[in-house]
Amino acid sequence: MPVVLWHSMDLTTSQHNHLQNELIRELERQEGEKEDEQIVAEIMRRRFFPALITHKSWEGFRFAGHEIRITEATDCYGAVVWPSALVLCYFLETNSKQYNLVDKNVIEIGAGTGLVSIVASLLGALVTVTDLPELLGNLQHNVLQNTKLKCKHQPCVKELSWGIDLEKNFPRSSCHFDYIMAADVVYHHPFLDELLLTFDHLCKNDTVILWAMKFRLDKENQFVDRFQTLFDLEVISNFPSLNITLYKAMRKGRMKARPSKPMV
Secondary structure (H helix, E strand, O other): OHHHHHHHHHHHHHHHHHHHHHHHHHHHHHHHHHHHHHHHHHHHOOEEOOOOOOOOOEEEEEEOOEEEEEEOOOOOHHHOOOHHHHHHHHHHHHOOOOOOOOOOEEEEOOOOOOHHHHHHHHOOOEEEEEEOHHHHHHHHHHHHHHHOOOOOOOOEEEEOOOOOOHHHHOOOOOOOOOEEEEEOOOOOOOOHHHHHHHHHHHOOOOOEEEEEEEOOOHHHHHHHHHHOOOEEEEEEEEEOOOOEEEEEEEEOOOOOOOOOOOOO
8 A cells, every 4th residue: 555655646746847847848938939039129120221212222231330231132032131141140240259250261152142241341350252143243232332441351252153163263272261151051942062062162170160041941951961961060049930040060070069159
């Protein structure tokens, strides 16, 4: 009889602990959602629109102490500012002490409208801004308009088609980048092999990759798995409401293990 009693008491204690753990997890989830919503709201407040309708469509953003005007091309997927770019810009600005970009060599791949590169330039980096040849005109316009006479180093806009002529245009012997930056470069396109090849070519042993990615399809998950065959990957921040994750990566075995620093 005592055995049954103790068994019953143990079961009750186990149930109590389980319920307590479930409650703690639920509270943590709610706190995480609240924090996510607060940060996302702050990020989105950095965007503003022209008060008057103009002949040329543009959007405004406030980062690094500047008002940045970005001209978009709505007929081109790569010439639109996507939320992943805002997440990365916000991170660069709010973590400028830990990730000090002053005089650092930075390359952005798939720069699109150039917003991330512009913010990195305003924060003191020497930036190489890259994308496909058909996007370079609008990209050059945005970069010049927002960085001329405002930056320590004038950024350089350059063509980069992933996986093509990498050694010719970016020779390993002379190209060294402290940071590779990418925002929303993984989506439903047929050039994921070339993208991985480009990351591999540009990344030295001490290069840090900062990569903001929106998850849409299983293809994104598959690319992350393949990416991790070459690089160590660390989650810096998650934004469930946007389906965006901000990653830091380095070559295998080169990243010191430490807790991720949350975005503030």
